Amino acid sequence: MSGSTAESAEPAAAGAPVPSEPVAELSNITRMYRMGEEEVHALDGFSFTFRKGEYWAIMGSSGSGKSTLLNILGCVDRPTGGSYRVRGQEVADLDDDELSTFRGAELGFIFQSYNLIPQLDVLENILMPVMYQDEVPEGIEDRALELAKRVGLGERLHHRPMQLSGGQQQRVAIARSLINDPALILADEATGNLDSKTADEILELFDELHAEGKTILLVTHEAEVGRRAENVLRLKDGNIDSVERGVSRDGEATDAK
Amino acid sequence: MRAVRLGVSSLLLHKLRSFLTTLGVLFGVASVIAMLAVGEGASAEAQDQIRRLGSRNVILRSVKPPQVGDEDAEMRVLSYGLTRDDFERISETFPGVEQSVPVLQTPAEVRSGQLLCRPRVLCTPHLFQAVTRRDLFSGRFLTVQDEANLSLVCVLGYEVARFLFPFDTALGERVKVGEHYLEVVGVLNSRLPVGTITLDPSSEAGGEVFVPLSTGRAYYGERQTQMRSGSMDIQEVQLHEIIVAAERDIDVPVIAAACRSMLKREHDEKDYEVIVPLELLARAEETKRIFNIVLGSIAGISLLVGGIGIMNVMLATVTERTREIGIRRALGAKRKHIVTQFLVETMVLSGAGGVVGVGVGLLIPWIVERAADLETIVEPAAPILAFGISVLVGIVFGLYPAWRAANMDPVEALRHE
Numbered sequence: 155m156s157g158s159t160a161e162s163a164e165p166a167a168a169g170a171p172v173p174s175e176p177v178a179e180l181s182n183i184t185r186m187y188r189m190g191e192e193e194v195h196a197l198d199g200f201s202f203t204f205r206k207g208e209y210w211a212i213m214g215s216s217g218s219g220k221s222t223l224l225n226i227l228g229c230v231d232r233p234t235g236g237s238y239r240v241r242g243q244e245v246a247d248l249d250d251d252e253l254s255t256f257r258g259a260e261l262g263f264i265f266q267s268y269n270l271i272p273q274l275d276v277l278e279n280i281l282m283p284v285m286y287q288d289e290v291p292e293g294i295e296d297r298a299l300e301l302a303k304r305v306g307l308g309e310r311l312h313h314r315p316m317q318l319s320g321g322q323q324q325r326v327a328i329a330r331s332l333i334n335d336p337a338l339i340l341a342d343e344a345t346g347n348l349d350s351k352t353a354d355e356i357l358e359l360f361d362e363l364h365a366e367g368k369t370i371l372l373v374t375h376e377a378e379v380g381r382r383a384e385n386v387l388r389l390k391d392g393n394i395d396s397v398e399r400g401v402s403r404d405g406e407a408t409d410a411k
Numbered sequence: 412m413r414a415v416r417l418g419v420s421s422l423l424l425h426k427l428r429s430f431l432t433t434l435g436v437l438f439g440v441a442s443v444i445a446m447l448a449v450g451e452g453a454s455a456e457a458q459d460q461i462r463r464l465g466s467r468n469v470i471l472r473s474v475k476p477p478q479v480g481d482e483d484a485e486m487r488v489l490s491y492g493l494t495r496d497d498f499e500r501i502s503e504t505f506p507g508v509e510q511s512v513p514v515l516q517t518p519a520e521v522r523s524g525q526l527l528c529r530p531r532v533l534c535t536p537h538l539f540q541a542v543t544r545r546d547l548f549s550g551r552f553l554t555v556q557d558e559a560n561l562s563l564v565c566v567l568g569y570e571v572a573r574f575l576f577p578f579d580t581a582l583g584e585r586v587k588v589g590e591h592y593l594e595v596v597g598v599l600n601s602r603l604p605v606g607t608i609t610l611d612p613s614s615e616a617g618g619e620v621f622v623p624l625s626t627g628r629a630y631y632g633e634r635q636t637q638m639r640s641g642s643m644d645i646q647e648v649q650l651h652e653i654i655v656a657a658e659r660d661i662d663v664p665v666i667a668a669a670c671r672s673m674l675k676r677e678h679d680e681k682d683y684e685v686i687v688p689l690e691l692l693a694r695a696e697e698t699k700r701i702f703n704i705v706l707g708s709i710a711g712i713s714l715l716v717g718g719i720g721i722m723n724v725m726l727a728t729v730t731e732r733t734r735e736i737g738i739r740r741a742l743g744a745k746r747k748h749i750v751t752q753f754l755v756e757t758m759v760l761s762g763a764g765g766v767v768g769v770g771v772g773l774l775i776p777w778i779v780e781r782a783a784d785l786e787t788i789v790e791p792a793a794p795i796l797a798f799g800i801s802v803l804v805g806i807v808f809g810l811y812p813a814w815r816a817a818n819m820d821p822v823e824a825l826r827h828e
């Protein structure tokens with residue numbers, strides 16, 4: 155799949171004038187809820203393009219539409235208007251089954267409360283998205299093992315989620331989000347339930363993924379967390395409030411060098 | 412297979428609840444099997460008894476008509492029942508009759524030494540054995556010569572032989588039947604299965620002594636005298652029973668109808684009865700069918716209750732695991748995956764109940780047979796049927812919860828606490 159090109163592409167250079175290929179293109183997205191007589195526009199004509207290898211923090215006050223946006227990006231919710239394309243695929247064209255398969259193949263989810271399946275062990279949880287695909291790629295178990303090691307859980311492959319700490323569970327979730335080499339990694343308050351030290355470790359993991367060229371969208375309300383991302387997109391009343399590109403990334407990059 | 416394993420591990424998270432849920436199906440399945448086994452056994456026993464009468468036979472019996480007045484008559488001869496003329500008419504004019512066998516019964520006591528018993532003493536020609544399909548235990552049955560010579564011989568039923576000659580063969584011995592000594596020439600097998608034989612020769616089933624009809628008429632006559640609380644009770648019956656054997660099964664109803672109309676014409680009183688084992692068999696068959704339907708419905712209701720229990724628990728489970736459903740959906744599970752997952756869990760529950768239920772259902776008839784001395788028959792189809800139903804219950808009652816699970820909105824499901 156196009157995932158292989160991610161390997162060849164260099165991490166988007168800071169402030170590089172040549173933009174990488176688009177991964178998620180949203181144009182004039184609306185998401186309207188009807189509350190009795192009233193119409194609530196959680197997203198109101200939102201247009202934006204997330205490109206390959208970008209690391210975005212999506213911020214904004216409560217009720218600004220962050221979760222709604224993430225749900226639409228994650229294809230668990232459908233917009234009431236507008237067009238959303240992932241890797242060129244118009245999401246509106248997919249029926250429910252196709253959309254399910256698409257989520258499993260193209261998207262990686264990381265939730266605030268980890269959301270592992272309690273009756274499955276670490277390895278099985280990591281493999282979860284693949285299990286629902288029509289074709290299971292060859293050597294996927296090895297890949298799961300590799301990912302488990304990568305997030306530091308190589309010794310706990312057959313532990314159940316209950317037997318792991320919050321930080322460890324979130325690592326499993328991260329490994330799970332990577333199993334299908336997704337076009338987009340969507341994280342909703344991924345560090346919200348963790349103490350600051352553990353949160354930091356998770357954020358470091360995100361930095362690594364970013365360095366490898368993964369496209370990450372991280373919803374957060376913590377300025378601290380937002381500052382670690384390459385770019386920050388601020389929402390207000392269901393639309394874009396401000397866009398800050400390459401701000402913190404510059405700092406990070408210079409620090410690292 | 413993976414789905415089943417996952418289903419089991421989900422169910423094991425709530426061991427007690429899963430166990431209690433399966434109980435309903437377990438008892439349902441067990442009761443289906445047990446009830447069918449007991450019902451089948453009971454009807455098999457009844458059918459066996461009827462078949463012993465001979466399914467190709469029509470049996471005519473003399474019946475003492477309801478007495479009218481004359482209660483104070485100290486000594487009177489009550490004359491009733493089948494006549495020799497009846498017998499002649501049947502054996503000579505009825506089509507489709509292979510054989511007809513007259514039986515005269517005499518109320519004589521049977522003795523050997525100190526031992527005395529009161530079996531049914533049946534005076535009948537040699538044809539009796541063939542028509543009633545009785546097996547010989549030893550010796551021979553009555554013959555044409557016995558009949559012609561008015562021989563003073565008799566054949567004992569197994570129980571009588573055992574009673575009068577407990578340690579020895581009865582063959583060649585003389586027994587006193589009424590006032591006359593008869594030589595035992597044969598012993599008939601019991602009509603009861605081995606093991607259930609009671610050595611009570613007065614019991615209806617086995618207490619029989621057979622005497623040639625001609626001998627019976629000559630020595631004991633057609634008057635049956637019995638002493639009853641001081642007063643004499645004399646009856647005159649020419650024939651107690653006529654067994655009419657049809658050539659083919661399909662002749663039986665015709666012969667039965669002919670007998671009925673003939674007897675009705677010839678007899679002023681209803682001093683006879685017509686027993687048609689084939690009709691009884693058909694009626695027993697019908698009774699069994701109704702019995703099975705009733706038992707089946709009762710068992711079915713308990714399965715239904717079990718199914719409702721499962722559905723109840725599965726609905727609770729689905730609600731409880733709303734979040735899990737949301738996660739699975741987000742990670743790529745289609746609706747059909749969710750349906751399958753919960754359906755498999757329900758079927759594992761009901762299937763487990765079914766398997767154990769089959770075990771219990773086989774155990775109950777086994778215990779009943781030993782404890783209550785009732786015959787039970789487990790048809791091979793019964794456990795299969797019962798298990799199949801339990802799985803079906805799983806599918807039927809699992810569909811709705813599974814459907815509910817699959818149709819949750821993933822966003823809502825993920826937000827669920």
Ligand SMILES: Nc1ncnc2c1ncn2[C@@H]1O[C@H](COP(=O)(O)OP(=O)(O)O)[C@@H](O)[C@H]1O
Binds near residue numbers: 194
């Ligand atoms: N299921 C829903 N039904 C009705 N209104 C909703 C629903 N979900 C979100 N909203 C509304 O949409 C707006 C944006 O919500 P949300 O995306 O959850 O904001 P955020 O995650 O930034 O706090 C809010 O005003 C909220 O009340």
Ligand SMILES: [Mg+2]
Binds near residue numbers: 220221
């Ligand atoms: Mg929110």
